[in-house]
Amino acid sequence: MSEAFRDGAGGVRRRGRRRRGRGEQAVVPDAAFASYYGKPVLKRPEWKPLDVAGYLWLGGLAGASSLLAAGAEATAxxxxxxxxxxGAAGAISLSLAALVHDLGRPSRFLNMLRVFKPTSPMSVGSWLLAGYAPLTMAAxxxxxxxxxxxxxAAATASAAALGPAVATYTAVLICDTAVPSWHEGYREMPFVFAGSAAASAAGWALVTSPPGQAGPARRxxxxxxxxxLGAFRLMKRTMGLASEPYEKGGPRTWLRAAEGLTAGGxxxxxxxxxxxxALAALAGTSLLAGSxxxxxxxxxAGVASAEDPRYTxxxxxxxxxxRSRTGES
Structure with a gap:
């Protein structure tokens, strides 16, 4: 007799007769996850990699640098x-430039300021940047x-108050999408970005500051x-299948490099x-590169997860x- 059963990926196999010394053999091959006309289930993000990655990184560097600046000013x-x-003023200026370049026209960024929508991370982020950037430049x-x-001094303190939100709102922005490897990490991703932002701000300070005043940057x-590193490892453990793209191909190479550079820095x-x-500059460069x-x-990793229907x-x-099991019970 044969018996149908489901494999771990949701496909259907049939169990054939046992043969001595040969064990069970699958008659039906594993399910291939595809959609109509061979198109992905989700539309691949069309963002430019360098623009968007630069936007994410520079925003974190700026926000954490504002906090570091306020602390350094308070401790003489x-x-x-x-x-x-x-660093905060330069990073946020370049971050805005990367965002506008990805959008294609400056007017598209200005159009986002026509309304304020609290439920939209992009709308909140646009207003946050519009208020934060002038403060960093004034400071x-x-x-x-x-x-x-x-x-x-007032501008420095105000920029520091907005700094944590500037450093982490981009994590909320990407996790508020349908991209599996971003969305499933919505709990831990802001902490990952916060840690990375702090490391990059410290790296900038180590490269540019006298060693005698760089104690807060080292800490x-x-x-x-x-x-x-801790939040990222926790995120991968809690994401389930959606964590696979972080362990494959190009994303895996980038993330292994990030771990080594950040820990080494x-x-x-x-x-x-x-x-x-010299040693402080080397440490700072390593931290910046890791971020x-x-x-x-x-x-x-997010782009790869959107291209493969399996992760959706x-x-x-x-x-x-x-849900069906919960309903039955």
Missing amino acids: RPALARTAKL AAADVTGRYRIVG TAVLGAVLE ALLAVCAGRRGR VALRLGVFH VVPQRERLTD
Whole structure:
């Protein structure tokens, strides 16, 4: 007798007769997950990889740099505060440029400011950037010119207050899509981006600041690396099937590089101490490169998951099965 059963991917196989020494043989091949006319179930994200990955990375660098600048100013570290302010202003300017370049026309960004929609991460993010960018520029300009110090201090504090949201809202933005390898990580992705942002801001400060004032940057590098690597590993464990694209092909290469560069940069930052600029600069460069590699790996993993119908169909079937079991019980 033969008996139908389902395999782990949702396909149907039939169990044939046992033969001595040969075990069970599948008569029907595994299901191939495809859609009509060979098209993917989801539309592949049309974003430009460098523009979007740069936008994600630069926004995180800016937001965390504003926090570092406020802390350095409060603890009387003027050189660290200045480099962090300049880093925040420059990074958010380049982030906006990358976003506008991906959109195609500056008017498309301005059109997003015509309304405010709290339920839309893109709308909230556009207004957040519109308010945050002028603050970073005012803080940097006041520091460099030495004028309007009260205004500069207020701008620094206000930018720091918005910094955490700027550093993490892009994680909410990509997770609020139907792309499986982004959407399934919505719980942990903001923490991954927060840790990566802190590590990159610390990296910028280590490269550009005197070692004697870079103590907060070294501590931030370690905390950021621990948060990024720990949250990312937790995210992959809780995502189920949607975590597979992070372990294959190009995304896997980018993410392995990100792990090594971030962990290595944090270790070098601890070892650097006050010993000189060369080791601190090497640590900072490693941290910056690791943060870039993380964003590229996350971006390409999401695109890969959208192109393969399996990552959309199988989780849907599993959710339907769970709901039916709950209804029966």
